[in-house]
Amino acid sequence: MNKLGIYIHIPFCLSRCRYCGFYSNAMDETSGSLEAQKTYVQWLIGKIRDQGARYGRKYAVDTIFIGGGTPSILSVEMIEAIIGAVRESFAIESGAEITIESNPKTLTPQKLKRYRMAGINRLSIGLQSFDDDILRSLGRAHNVEDFMENYRMARKCGFDNINIDLMFAIPGQTKEQWLATVDRAIELEPEHISFYSLQIEEDTPFYDDYLSGELIPVADDIDREMYHEAISKLKDAGYVHYEISNAAKPGYECRHNLKYWSFDEYLGLGDSASSFMEGIRFTEKPGEEYHENDFDDNTGEFVFTGLRKTEGISKEEFEDRFGRAFWDVYEARRPRIQEFFDSGLLIEEDDVLRLSEEGIDVSNQIMSMFV
Numbered sequence: 001m002n003k004l005g006i007y008i009h010i011p012f013c014l015s016r017c018r019y020c021g022f023y024s025n026a027m028d029e030t031s032g033s034l035e036a037q038k039t040y041v042q043w044l045i046g047k048i049r050d051q052g053a054r055y056g057r058k059y060a061v062d063t064i065f066i067g068g069g070t071p072s073i074l075s076v077e078m079i080e081a082i083i084g085a086v087r088e089s090f091a092i093e094s095g096a097e098i099t100i101e102s103n104p105k106t107l108t109p110q111k112l113k114r115y116r117m118a119g120i121n122r123l124s125i126g127l128q129s130f131d132d133d134i135l136r137s138l139g140r141a142h143n144v145e146d147f148m149e150n151y152r153m154a155r156k157c158g159f160d161n162i163n164i165d166l167m168f169a170i171p172g173q174t175k176e177q178w179l180a181t182v183d184r185a186i187e188l189e190p191e192h193i194s195f196y197s198l199q200i201e202e203d204t205p206f207y208d209d210y211l212s213g214e215l216i217p218v219a220d221d222i223d224r225e226m227y228h229e230a231i232s233k234l235k236d237a238g239y240v241h242y243e244i245s246n247a248a249k250p251g252y253e254c255r256h257n258l259k260y261w262s263f264d265e266y267l268g269l270g271d272s273a274s275s276f277m278e279g280i281r282f283t284e285k286p287g288e289e290y291h292e293n294d295f296d297d298n299t300g301e302f303v304f305t306g307l308r309k310t311e312g313i314s315k316e317e318f319e320d321r322f323g324r325a326f327w328d329v330y331e332a333r334r335p336r337i338q339e340f341f342d343s344g345l346l347i348e349e350d351d352v353l354r355l356s357e358e359g360i361d362v363s364n365q366i367m368s369m370f371v
Contacts, residue, residue: 004059005259006090008044008082009270009284010071012037014105018139018205019198040271041078045085047269047284052089055267055277061090063256064098070126072102076114083118097122097255099163104142107150112157122254123154124163124194130181134173139205151188161252163192168226169218170198171206175226182230186237191252195230196245197223224361231357244308244360261309263302263321298322299329303353303370307363312347312354326353330370337369 012032013020064086071079079100086092099122100115115123125147129135132143154162164185168178185193200210200217209215218226231241239247243261246254259266268275274283279298283289293301299322306313315326327334340346345359346366355363 001060003062005063005256005266006061007266007268007273008066009273010066010068010074011271012073013070014073014141020204037074044270045081048085049089051267051269056090061092062096064096065256066100068101070103070106071100072106076111080118099124099256104146104150107153109153109157112154116158122161123159126165128167130184131177134170137172162190163194164190166195167198168195169223171215171217175222178226179229182233192248192254194246242310261305263305300371304367307355307367312352314351316351333369340366
């Protein structure tokens, strides 16, 4: 049976962060109320069963990722019901990686223990910063001590695979503040650390402040210094920088997210969730989309997403998947690509094509050559 990753979207949060452009509903809104959560979970379970009837006999599920939003805002009974519906509808491998995203102030010992009993074996906690002033500027609902309490609690309840989400290039944040956050995260020895540069998204308070001139973005050169110095610290501490924005202790790379970067199939369930199944990309409401990939789509996506991994892509795997040699497909573009080889931003070593660490800074420009 083919392997399948399942993503489940929970669009509820304690409050809406000032920078967030994701689809979610805050608890202080009617759409984020407890009644709305119950209604959504009932609908979601129906969707799980419907898709299980369609795909359940074709695939063995080896990763599940419950994301959001803040899934841990739901009652533990709701999470158990969702996982129970997945187990009833799909064949889940015994060693499957099952992740739940969470934010500080939403976890309790009871929740964590019952997550473990339900089979959840990986916890992702959205910290963003070890500086309370920066957390307030972001509109986060927690402070540093809330995070520390939840992190210690998770360890005590048996979680031995924890990710911490960090954010840099936050307006008003200095490089020293950012590197202090990285140092404190490393001291906790989580198995996985994600680190993202803040992007100012439309239809957010940050975007409005940016347009009015109240918010000044971090300069690009400082952004890049923050990024590369963080990678250096993580590598020195024994973490493997395996994807543009992710580092892990050896063996703890996020197996679910690797599916997105390895052109594997995944099924998205819930509002705004995206899927790639049997050569077709589709997105749930709102904003439903449906696209059947052709050869150019498939080859371009394989290269574009694969170059996000620091190990790059295999030209042999490319040929096995698509029936044509890599440079046979991209020979006409090679003169434009050559400048990236010459500058050392893109590296070709035997079977492998990958970005150098400096090449990551212009990754979108390089990746666009293959789309």
